[in-house]
Amino acid sequence: MRVTKEIPFIDIAEQRTRLKDSIDQSIKRVLDHGQFINGPEVAQLEVELGFFSDSKHVVSCASGTDALLMVLMAKGVGAGDAVICPSFTFCATAEVVVLVGATPIFVDVNEETFNIDPVSLKQGIALAKQLGLQAKAVIPVDLFGQAADHHGIEEVAAAEGLFVLDDAAQSFGASCDGRRLGTFGLATTTSFFPAKPLGCYGDGGAIFTNDAELASLLRSIRVHGQGAGKYDNVRIGLTARLDTIQAAILLEKLKIFDDEVEARQSVARRYTDALRDVVSVPHVVSGNRSVWAQYTIRLPQELDRKNFMEGLKTFNIPTMIYYERPMHQQTAYRGYPKLESGLPVSEALSKRVVSLPMHPYLDRATQDYIIEVIRRYVLQQGDNAPA
Template identity: 70%
Template sequence: MNQHLRPDPVAFIDIAAQRRRLGRSIDEAVSRVLAHCQFINGPEVTELEAALAAFSGAKHVVSCASGTDALLMVLMAKGVGRGDAVMCPSFTFCATGEAVALTGATPVFVDVDESTFNMDVASLTRGVATAKRLGLKPKGVIPVDLFGQSADHDAIAAVAQAEGLFVLDDAAQAFGASYNGRRLGGLGLITTTSFFPAKPLGCFGDGGAIFTDDAAFAETLRSVRVHGQGSDKYDNVRLGLTGRLDTIQAAVLLEKLKIFEDEIAARNVVAERYARGLGNVVTVPRLAGGASSVWAQYTIRLPDGIDRQEFALALKAQGIPTAIYYPKSMHQQTAYRDFPVADGGLPASERLSSDVISLPMHAYLDEPTQERVIKAVRGALST
């Protein structure tokens, strides 16, 4: 009897539905790699880099082992190190600041805009001043295109240019999104992304890529990717790491890239349904002018007085999963709380960490299932 009362669980991210859609194409792509046995730097890796360049508009793409390696490789290629400061948003996944800290440089955490979740330019300016006051050399800024939406790259670029900073766009959650009509990766910035399985374009393991229009910088990245090697395999000319993308993952991504535009369109339909169904009871995400999103997450803010844990449990009881990105901003986490924050503090990041919650979001969330989610959210808020 109880089994009939318990509703079927809703998938938070439905990778299995995508797998069914792709049918045998991925199996066949992987089989080709198993047949030629070039598991590192096989032909599919070069093919994928060309396909990603064509998709994004970037002149050069360097694939790598993860989104974190992508960030780290760029910072290493830029010579970032001890005494340098790199500005990072605090309200994001830890990899952004982690990569900076791993080079020996200092991440300086800046605040975000509460309506878009992306870097706040006024706080960025204060962060640069904070770094200088502490005797650090401001060297770069890493805006994050959070939850799938592009950051305000023109405003960030203006600050960066005035202060002599390089800009590294962390598009780990937003590859496929656009800013002022141009896809991320093709803006002329150095851009990184992640192909973690839950990302809008994900592989079947870890993977990442770096996008640049600078041919010489791309060559440096390729050296960093393989232990810093020079023209001779055993003459390493710089410090590097093992940052290659496996051929099997490249083969998987080539198949997924073929349906990616269709999936982005489907994700936007899902986001529009959520906005219509929930816009009058919670704070739904807002797209900034000129920005599009691939909706890596659909993150809402709960009204004042609603207990987030109780809300999540109410949805879970109806078979609907939720997640909190991020219950602690980076400057609140044990490993990062001793790094500097921009003067004036990070109040928006702290408020967001206390009231955001993410709902199921993927390209295969059909209307009846989504109506279940919307109904459950509204019900949980009215009890």
């Protein structure tokens, strides 16, 4: 079998077909009542997200980046402070640290899980002290859909007096030892960017916390630092609200989210079973449940990644690289501190990782086709990929 039409890397259109009527009706309700900012759907979504995650307080906002930024602002993180960040992730994790005037310190990740290494975290804290900075926080990232080592991270953070701000932009719905993300650390943030496992039709995000005081500060910060009234601004804030139409869309998507996550599990299992002997497949830690935002493999070192990706493209199979360059090597961030011993795992991963098509609507025949092409290509070293 040869697929003549390009396979979607993430198939948002198929989900749109499934939810068309319910989402159209939800949007119409918002258009009819006209409360486009802070309409009733926003509060309802926060309640439903709290039930889903078992978090006491949920504060929706305009993006996953705003979510991270708001927590740092609420905690007064700024000049002279250091925040420990993994280098192998999207730039938003460190971007917000710079925006509040603090210093990101880049540390390494675990080769199999792609998530922050608690040993490297300890080294990052020590480096902050050497530089005369006050280590205030760590931002672990639950990368590609899997929870980080939150027990190990919290142990290190508690011993050193840091708070944990969990970046679950890719991992809402994932769990660690039976606990869904949203209750680890001081706060957890997520993104509702359209390509995320739970995504809206624009930008959106949310913050989860069990700290009532923090939740109150966050609600003020997201509306210009508002106090008792519209013109009583008691702190510096942002315009960071989630609009009502996006909340209405997310409410409908949340209804089928568990079903979609289970479908992702099925796709991931089939990939793993069929590819584990030809590439390094993702490792899910015992006790963790990933939501598979991405299915990311590591190619054999002898296989040229560019040729591999171009070869798959000729068979209409799209691939992506997350992340082609770790943050400490990017122009905007290379001047910030990193471990003196270097970040060898992040650098090695950036040269070998490839993400395959992953979404709940990837049918078995298409999965089989992708698997067959990859197996033959790797086994034949790309010389005679299947026709």
